[in-house]
Amino acid sequence: MGTGAAFFTVPTSSGVFSLRRANQADLPHVVRLLAEDQLGASRETPDDLAPYQAAFKAIDNDPAHLLIVGVLRGDIVATFQLTFLPSLSRRGAWRAQIEAVRVSSALRSQGIGQLMMQWAIECSRQRGCSLVQLTTDKSRGAAHQFYKRLGFTATHEGMKLTL
C-alpha cells in the first residue's frame, strides 16, 4: 500500500488540508512531528530513521492499521495512527484505537486536530466499530478537553509498563 488518493480534502483559512495514508517518503516528516512533541523530544531519534522504517513496514503491511498524514499546502503537518481491533467483550465489538496524534506546533488550535479526529470517528463507524478508544498522557490537560469536546469520556485509567 502506501501512497494513494486523499481520504478527505477541505479548504481551511490556511489553505487546502487533506488526509491520506502515509507512505515511506513521508516518514522523516512524521518522525519530525513525533520528536517535536513535548514528551516525544526525549523519546525519539529523528536523525536515525532505521527503527522507524521497520515499524512503518509492519504498520503499512497490516490492514488493521492506518497510518495517516495531514497535508496542508503540500506540507505534512499532522499525523495519527488508527487501528481496528476485534474483541470479545461488548458482544464481540470491534474497537478503533487512536495513537500518536500530532499536529505541527505552528498550526495548533486551528481546527486541524478536530478535522482529523472527526474523520477517524466517521471511518471507525463505517468500519463497524462500536467504540473508539485512546489514551492521553495525564500531563496533556488541553488534549483531555479537546477529546471531551469530540464526545470522548475519561472513564478509564490508562496504565503503562515499560519493559
Next chain:
Amino acid sequence: MGTGAAFFTVPTSSGVFSLRRANQADLPHVVRLLAEDQLGASRETPDDLAPYQAAFKAIDNDPAHLLIVGVLRGDIVATFQLTFLPSLSRRGAWRAQIEAVRVSSALRSQGIGQLMMQWAIECSRQRGCSLVQLTTDKSRGAAHQFYKRLGFTATHEGMKLTL
C-alpha cells in the same frame, strides 16, 4: 490455530493451573466470564453466542492477537486478550496491549490474575515489545492496585467514545 499445548502450567493451592490459547469450544465459558463481571453484566449476552463467534474468528485468525484462557483442574476460570501492536512513536516500539482480563469471581485474590499478567508481561518481552499497556475502568479500584503491584503506572487518561 485454536487448541494447543499449555504455554504455562503451575501447581497452586487449588490445583494445577495452566494458560493456553482459547479454542472455539471454550467460547461459551469465556463469554460467561465476561458476563459475570460487574460491568459486563449489562453489556454481554451469553445466551446469544453468534456475535462472539464472529469476533473469535477474527481474533484467532490474526497472529497479532492471543486470546488466552486460564484452566484450573480442567475448568476455564480466567481469560484475557493480548495484542501486539506496531507503532512509530518511541523509536518504532512494538506495544503489547492487554484487554478483557477476567477471573472467575469464586477464585479472586488467589494469585491467578497475577500469574496470568506475569506471563503476559514475559511473553510481551520475548516478542520484543517495549511497552505493555492496558486501560481499566476508573470504578475498578482494586484492579488499579493490582496493576500497580505488577509495575504498571497510571500515567494516562483512558478515553472512550461509544459509537
